[in-house]
Amino acid sequence: MDFKSFTRNLILLVASTSCMHAALAQWQWIDKDGRKVFSDRAPPAEIPEKNILKQPGLRAPLPAADADAAPAAAAPLVANKAGTPKIPGKDTQLEARKKQAEDEENAKKKAEEEKLAKSRADNCERAKKGLVAVQSGTRLSVINAKGEREFMDDNERAKETKRLQGIADSDCQK
Template sequence: MKLIKPLIAITLTIASLSAVAQWQWIDKDGRKIFSDRGPGPDVPEKNILKRPAGSKPSGPSVGTEAATTSATSPEAVPALPKDAGVDKTLDAKKKQAEAAEAAKKKAEEEKVAKAKADNCKLARQAKATFDSGARISRTNASGEREFLDDAARAAEAQRIQGVIDADCK
């Protein structure tokens, strides 16, 4: 009983895959159509690009010799419009999405550039303060004021120089 249920599920899945047969053809407006149903009788045989494996051409049967010679001749290839299969609205939406993405990327780059410019300005001001030789104090975690000694001052000057090197290009 445990083996029967998966076997039935697999069988139904395989059977349903064959029902999803795909047709492709070019309609009278030059658009490529994809469907699980065959084209109507108004579509010429030369415009049918793909048919399911089990279906046969609806026209008269052609001998194999004639089929091979006509398949290699230039007249056998249907003349398709230059933009056959291209959906203009889909193409327009795609271009619009690409333009929106480019604008978003440009805005993000401008935002990063502005932040770097601001950081550069602040770092240069801090460097000027450190280079002036004035005593610099900070507030510690307990809220008390403490002055920087020479080692802390040198470390902070080095950190500020790193910011200037990174952001001021």
């Protein structure tokens, strides 16, 4: 192997090693809400230097400026875990979907109530017409199971009146 190819291979090895090191570069910091953030990018400018825990090229966490800095950085994490989580904002799409589903459910309930009210009104009207016919005193006939016409006697008329009055009482209420 000549010197030129050896040098080229060495340069490629060094370049690939530094690329791998750059790919493994990680940043760690504590954000303004007290949560630990891991990223391959540097933290935003508003993050103070004391909250940066790890930078690329450093194996150990950064030393604290003073002894009180580390507990102060860890305190918001404990406070957040003990209390309710702080939500940075509302998910507007989720809220919109919830409202849409709620509106659809209300519309279904309203349609069912309207259908039931219409059915009751129809039953009420039929029961009233039937009561008028039964109480009119005219001869009424019914068709029996054999397909023959039979006229209602006083007992059948009383039963039919009672049945129609029960329907009218239940369905004609407002």
